[in-house]
Amino acid sequence: MISLKAIHKTFFQGKRRIPALHPTDLDVPAGSIFGIIGSSGAGKSTLIRCVNLLEHPDGGSVSIDGIDLTALDERQLRQQRRQIAMIFQHFNLLNSRTVFDNIALSLELAGTDRARIQSRVTDLLALVGLEDKANSYPANLSGGQKQRVAIARALANEPKVLLCDEATSALDPETTKSILALLKEINQRLGLTILLITHEMEVVKQICDRVAIIDQGRLIEQGEVGPFFAGAKTELARRFIRSTLHLSIPESYQAALSDQPGEGRVPLIRLSFHGDSVDAPVITQAAKQFGIDISILSAQMEYVGGTKFGLMLAELMGAEDAVERTTHYLTQHNIDVEVLGYVQ
Numbered sequence: 001m002i003s004l005k006a007i008h009k010t011f012f013q014g015k016r017r018i019p020a021l022h023p024t025d026l027d028v029p030a031g032s033i034f035g036i037i038g039s040s041g042a043g044k045s046t047l048i049r050c051v052n053l054l055e056h057p058d059g060g061s062v063s064i065d066g067i068d069l070t071a072l073d074e075r076q077l078r079q080q081r082r083q084i085a086m087i088f089q090h091f092n093l094l095n096s097r098t099v100f101d102n103i104a105l106s107l108e109l110a111g112t113d114r115a116r117i118q119s120r121v122t123d124l125l126a127l128v129g130l131e132d133k134a135n136s137y138p139a140n141l142s143g144g145q146k147q148r149v150a151i152a153r154a155l156a157n158e159p160k161v162l163l164c165d166e167a168t169s170a171l172d173p174e175t176t177k178s179i180l181a182l183l184k185e186i187n188q189r190l191g192l193t194i195l196l197i198t199h200e201m202e203v204v205k206q207i208c209d210r211v212a213i214i215d216q217g218r219l220i221e222q223g224e225v226g227p228f229f230a231g232a233k234t235e236l237a238r239r240f241i242r243s244t245l246h247l248s249i250p251e252s253y254q255a256a257l258s259d260q261p262g263e264g265r266v267p268l269i270r271l272s273f274h275g276d277s278v279d280a281p282v283i284t285q286a287a288k289q290f291g292i293d294i295s296i297l298s299a300q301m302e303y304v305g306g307t308k309f310g311l312m313l314a315e316l317m318g319a320e321d322a323v324e325r326t327t328h329y330l331t332q333h334n335i336d337v338e339v340l341g342y343v344q
């Protein structure tokens with residue numbers, strides 16, 4: 001559906017070159033929800049803006065449904081762009097227009113007749129759950145309601161693709177959930193292909209089928225969400241995945257935590273489980289084999305895309321070399337082991 005081939009973009013600030021996007025290929029299957037995640041400045045906005053040519057890449061091609069947008073003239077491009085809608089972090093509604101008129105705008109511009117506009121906008125308001133807000137102005141809406149209006153407006157011309165530029169970043173967690181649920185529903189009901197950029201792995205976890213990680217203008221890892229969460233290869237991907245688990249060190253431990261080993265201190269470790277390692281009885285096997293005690297402080301396991309992954313905080317108690325061998329054994333069994341410090 002969306003196919004990017006070798007697109008790249010470099011900005012210049014005075015004499016300074018800023019390579020925002022190195023030559024990048026990306027294929028987004030029709031009907032999927034594809035998430036691109038990266039830290040601030042990684043190149044997410046540049047990449048998504050290249051898809052509808054809001055940003056012109058320096059080279060490479062952008063095809064939607066087999067049509068290369070970079071090869072079109074202005075008039076043809078305007079026509080093709082109707083198939084690609086976009087929503088933004090700050091909604092970009094027209095404050096002087098009512099909700100109804102915001103949604104109607106692109107239909108008016110396309111010359112749609114009044115009766116058709118009336119029925120289409122009414123349907124869209126129902127789809128996004130805002131039937132009672134038709135005559136309200138954006139200033140009187142919550143952030144979530146504004147994004148619902150923006151979604152309705154985006155869908156007015158029956159696009160094939162919806163681009164979401166940090167669409168939930170300005171919303172609280174509950175509203176974020178409801179907007180993501182709406183996007184998923186639209187994806188399933190209308191078969192709309194969704195490409196979104198985000199810096200929050202929670203968003204990917206909630207609605208994406210596929211995910212790619214972007215770092216310093218390069219896509220460094222990608223895949224289906226389930227296997228990705230279960231077996232991410234790069235440290236950055238693993239860090240993003242860990243950010244979705246909320247396992248904190250108890251305060252009493254935090255205070256007693258030293259970064260140096262010492263007499264009477266034991267290591268406090270964080271174990272990250274991926275894929276197969278979640279189900280295997282690796283912890284008990286290690287305890288038996290190396291004669292150590294493992295005291296579990298807390299653990300969290302999650303399901304994403306049908307696969308399990310999780311985190312555990314534990315103390316390892318035993319002789320120094322037994323602890324070392326245990327750590328090695330766990331690592332060999334696809335568990336990331338991180339020593340957070342030493343506790344008495």
Ligand SMILES: Nc1ncnc2c1ncn2[C@@H]1O[C@H](COP(=O)(O)OP(=O)(O)OP(=O)(O)O)[C@@H](O)[C@H]1O
Pocket residue numbers: 011012013018019020038039040041042043044045046047199
């Ligand atoms: N118009 C521009 N002129 C100069 N540099 C730019 C321009 N747009 C982006 N950049 C630079 O390109 C790099 C990638 O920026 P981009 O906005 O794509 O990142 P991002 O991942 O979307 O970041 P954020 O999450 O902070 O929005 C950054 O170093 C940024 O400063």
